[in-house]
Amino acid sequence: MSAPAAAAFRPPDASQVAAYLEAFPRRSPSAWAARAPLVLLLAVVAATLIAGFIDGPGATLLPWLALGAMVTGFVWLGRRNRDRLRLAAGVERVSELIARRHHASALRQAWMMLPATVRLPALHVRLVAAMGQALAGVRRYNAALRCYDDVVGDLQSDHPITVQIHIARALAQLHTEHLSDADDTLRRLRGSVDIEGHHPTAAAYATARLLQAIKTHHYADALDDLADSSTLNDDPWLKRLRPLGVEAGYAYGMLTLCYAELASRAEPDAAGGLWSAARRWWGRATLLLSGAAVTYRLPELRRWVEPGGELHDAATPNPFPPRGPTPAGATGLMSPASWSAVAPRGIVGTAAPEGGGVFS
């Protein structure tokens, strides 16, 4: 399967991703290519030694021919190395596009680059993981899940980036209603993530747990996880989620939803405090992100925050209204400490419906 250089690119669906990954699986690098410099050197030494035992013009020419072959070989190796560096730079560009919310462009580039990386497993893994992020960014969660499933087996356990990929996978599982799989993924992470720490990975884990509680309608349990919902003590959440930067706005949106759902079911005397907590969290969420960006990722929130909803007037006015397409993200919670893999925070363009082609 080759990727034609077409301008019109639509995000692939899960079956297309699976077929593509099957067509271009990563392979171990060639053992011969790895040993080429040593082989070249040994060949020259052998030719030089042989020349010492023979007579005639061959004795004079052979060492020089071998030396010429060695120089040619090293030039070829250098070119091959430069090609590899170009590919690595391409993967880096894909990461940057994701960080800058250009998920569709990132996906297109990653898709086209993938065949060239099959003999470079480390780059292949990075590219597939980036494809997963970009697919989640355009809400193709099933397709993203295929990508994450492809890479998780080849990752070192306990490495921060590995943990973040697992968290992104759990989020995709939650969005696709694979709730027991997500529970399994999050349960396994419990030992490897310092969930009490104040770093992006712990914050991303806390957010995944929040989304899990929302998807399973255990709103009170979500709040009890960290803060005491009876006293509406929200400082621990701020402390926990702060390392996500503005991305924490999505998590604040989740807290808004939890409080709003609880308030709508509470007795009138308890509902007031819960509504006021929901308003406070929605104010914080919209201080960091636009309301549209939060509800893009969390559609369940729309009934409370859109016109007619109880929280409609609780949003913080933004002096810089969003320009261009609606920013929104999906797996932006995969926000590592490293710069280049910084979280995606939105998409450019509207979400494509599930199904449909890759190049059209």
Added chain:
Amino acid sequence: MSDATPPASTSPTSASPPARAAGPRRTLPPFSAARLHRRLALDAAVRFAAVAAAVVASAVLLWLGGPAGTVLAVALVIGVLFGLNASAASALRMLPMLGPMTLVDPDAAEAALAAALRRRPLPGWVRLALVGRWAALRHRQRRFDESADAAQAVVAKLRRPLLPMRPQLLLLIAEARLETGHVDAAHAALAEVIQLPRDLQENLQHLALQTRYELAAGHAAWAVQHAGNRIAWAELMPAPLSATVHAMLATAADRTQHSRLASWLWARVELLAPPDAVAPLREGRWTGEPVVVPTLDLESGSPEVPQSGITDA
């Protein structure tokens, strides 16, 4: 002359004389641009002399020696090529490790750097790459005068394989000059960076330093002029740096009487930064960890996704 001379006594309280016999020095001497230039010239002269001697000797062997002379001539050429590149190869192998070491264990990084710089004769670009690391190490250690001098010396002599390092070195110079109060010198470096191709990390670092420069130089209005765009970029930064840039923009908005913008930015700062970090930001103390963390890698600076089992050759 060596960049890494034998050690003095390691303990400041020790009365013992400099321990010349105690082994190679594990720390770097104060940086000197003149010494770097001498080292580069000496390296180039030694390498040229070795190649010239090999060529002359090969010619003589070919002329005098028959088949045995040919074998010896080829062996000589190969020997000189490998001999000259062996020191460079080991220094190059160390180069990618020095970045993470600088962050995790600066003392170990300094010892490794001192060992690498002792090798000779190094190709000029390899020595310059190592001195770039030296600048990054001193920057990390907040020895800003020395880091700026070392980076400046490297930038002045940058050549082809090292050109991707240029924006990072200039950003390092800009931050070091801002830290030491040389605002004009910082501006010169920032103005040069803006003309170079930059990756996302360099763009974000440039934004942070440019905003800081504008506040230091009394140009708060410039910072506010494109606040919307700057905020959009600041949102891509890690939380602590994002908070700092938001605080700088809020200060600029305060100074230019944009009170609504200022209060909105300060509210964001309070969400992005822990409470104990907000007070220093309100007082205009931007300095924490250095903004510029140069990777200075000659290839892609991104972290590899860790794998088990299979790795690239």
